[in-house]
Amino acid sequence: MKKLKQYPEYYDSEVEWLRYVPSHWEVVKSKRIFVETSIKGFPDEELLAATQTKGVIPKSLYGNTTVTATKNFETLKLVEKGDFVISLRSFQGGIEYAHYRGIISPAYTILKPQEEVVHKYYRYLLKSKRYISGLTLLVTGIREGQNIDTSKFKDSYLPLPPKQEQTIIANFLDYKTEKINRFIKKKKQLIELLNEQKAAIINQAVTKGINPNAPMKDSGIEWLGEIPEHWQVSRFKNICKVRQGLQIAQSDRLDSKEDNCYEYITIKSINNPTNPKEYIQNPSKNVICAKDDILVSRTGSTGEIVTNVEGVFHNNFFLVNYYRNKVKKEFLFYYLTSSLIKEHLLLVAGTTTVSDLNHGEFYKTPFFEFPLEEQKQIVNYIETETQKITKTISTIEKEITLVEEYKTALIAEAVTGKIDVIDFKLPTQETPLAMVAEEAANYNKR
Numbered sequence: 001m002k003k004l005k006q007y008p009e010y011y012d013s014e015v016e017w018l019r020y021v022p023s024h025w026e027v028v029k030s031k032r033i034f035v036e037t038s039i040k041g042f043p044d045e046e047l048l049a050a051t052q053t054k055g056v057i058p059k060s061l062y063g064n065t066t067v068t069a070t071k072n073f074e075t076l077k078l079v080e081k082g083d084f085v086i087s088l089r090s091f092q093g094g095i096e097y098a099h100y101r102g103i104i105s106p107a108y109t110i111l112k113p114q115e116e117v118v119h120k121y122y123r124y125l126l127k128s129k130r131y132i133s134g135l136t137l138l139v140t141g142i143r144e145g146q147n148i149d150t151s152k153f154k155d156s157y158l159p160l161p162p163k164q165e166q167t168i169i170a171n172f173l174d175y176k177t178e179k180i181n182r183f184i185k186k187k188k189q190l191i192e193l194l195n196e197q198k199a200a201i202i203n204q205a206v207t208k209g210i211n212p213n214a215p216m217k218d219s220g221i222e223w224l225g226e227i228p229e230h231w232q233v234s235r236f237k238n239i240c241k242v243r244q245g246l247q248i249a250q251s252d253r254l255d256s257k258e259d260n261c262y263e264y265i266t267i268k269s270i271n272n273p274t275n276p277k278e279y280i281q282n283p284s285k286n287v288i289c290a291k292d293d294i295l296v297s298r299t300g301s302t303g304e305i306v307t308n309v310e311g312v313f314h315n316n317f318f319l320v321n322y323y324r325n326k327v328k329k330e331f332l333f334y335y336l337t338s339s340l341i342k343e344h345l346l347l348v349a350g351t352t353t354v355s356d357l358n359h360g361e362f363y364k365t366p367f368f369e370f371p372l373e374e375q376k377q378i379v380n381y382i383e384t385e386t387q388k389i390t391k392t393i394s395t396i397e398k399e400i401t402l403v404e405e406y407k408t409a410l411i412a413e414a415v416t417g418k419i420d421v422i423d424f425k426l427p428t429q430e431t432p433l434a435m436v437a438e439e440a441a442n443y444n445k446r
Helices: 119-125 129-138 150-155 163-208 267-271 329-337 339-349 359-364 372-415 435-444
Strands: 010-012 020-022 026-029 034-037 048-051 055-058 077-079 084-086 102-104 109-113 157-160 216-218 226-228 232-235 240-244 261-265 279-281 294-297 305-307 311-313 317-322 366-369
Touching: 034 150, 048 102, 077 109, 119 157, 119 163, 119 372, 129 150, 129 372, 163 226, 163 329, 163 339, 163 372, 163 435, 240 359, 261 267, 294 329, 305 329, 317 329, 329 339, 329 372, 339 359, 372 435
Parallel strands: 261 311
Antiparallel strands: 010 020, 026 157, 034 109, 048 055, 077 102, 084 109, 216 226, 232 366, 240 317, 261 279, 294 305, 294 317
16 A cells, blocks of 8 residues: 555644644534434334444344333334434444434434535545544533533534545545455454364363374263273263352352451353452451362353352352362363363253253263373363464454554545545555554554
8 A cells, every 4th residue: 555645734623632634624513514403293203323333223123222211103203314413322333324213312412414415425524533532512411311412512513524535535444444354354354263263172182182092982971972081971070060159149248358258259250350359358268269179160151160260159159179189170171161071061951041050060061080190181182283273363363453543544634634545546466464464553653
């Protein structure tokens, strides 16, 4: 890609989030570009939802939403395809574009673009990082109750490039973002394949061993097949005991650590580590886990494995008290995280409403007894082989992050005139998709 240039001349718009714009661009109040509409009385139109990632789409495509909180559809506002919608979340993710005609919450503001507007250009502008940063000045309320003040929005300023230039900028961004999105999709598909490769390595090692020349025998378990001849088929009941955690009332949980307090370990706290922690004071020793313990989730996300945590564990978990003379912790961890065992645990937990793994079914789960030294060798092999893949995945994830940052910056700079794309024409020859990463690296070095 040729180095992107700037326009020859700029002037200061004196709009904080926008600042310098090309000298031939106008900067005008939003009410010149958009007109608010509030048309009601169309109860039979399709229900719409405003989403931050897909714009305004049919509720049926989005899932449950608060749009249906009212049964009086007569009060819902009509949205035409091509309108823009200020939702209750616009202060976080920008103003949404309507891809469909339908009706939407009366709490939302409907904006109809005027003749001098190219819809695609403003779709990019009103979702750009620069513009969203400026929306904070238009907000009323605090925290979750924040709304964009419509009167403030109407008197706020937006850039208005010549209409033909709006089209060129939008076409440029369509081309660039489509290519970037394809690149990211390919990279994510590659990560999926690499994770499948990791899973295959673990499955093979914990159920077949790592000696390709070892004599094999039928395990007698159809879904496990053959195992090394010297392994003994066993069950979890022979190598561990389990303890179930405790459901503790919200009123008995503390939001700060005091004497003899332990962190409360829940599925929610594991999945959202940045959320405020909860603590339990003076708990029974039976529901306290140490970092060396292994927890298995028994309901909801059945079969998920947690270790290296300490505190009071919720009754959604089993604590697996394994016999150290029969099994290495690390081997048991990999065995439990193997997709074969996780699928088995999900199956025996059942799928009626919410899966629920009971003690009996867990104890009946197959396991293999063989020397601890061999378990250690298998663990070392798994860690060596999967670390290579993990490192590759980490490199790809960094590449995706770089390209996503490039996309965000490219949109913000194009729609605000910080780069000049007026000479852009669709290439006659497609450049290799791999060039996207190089473009991103060069762009970020500017």
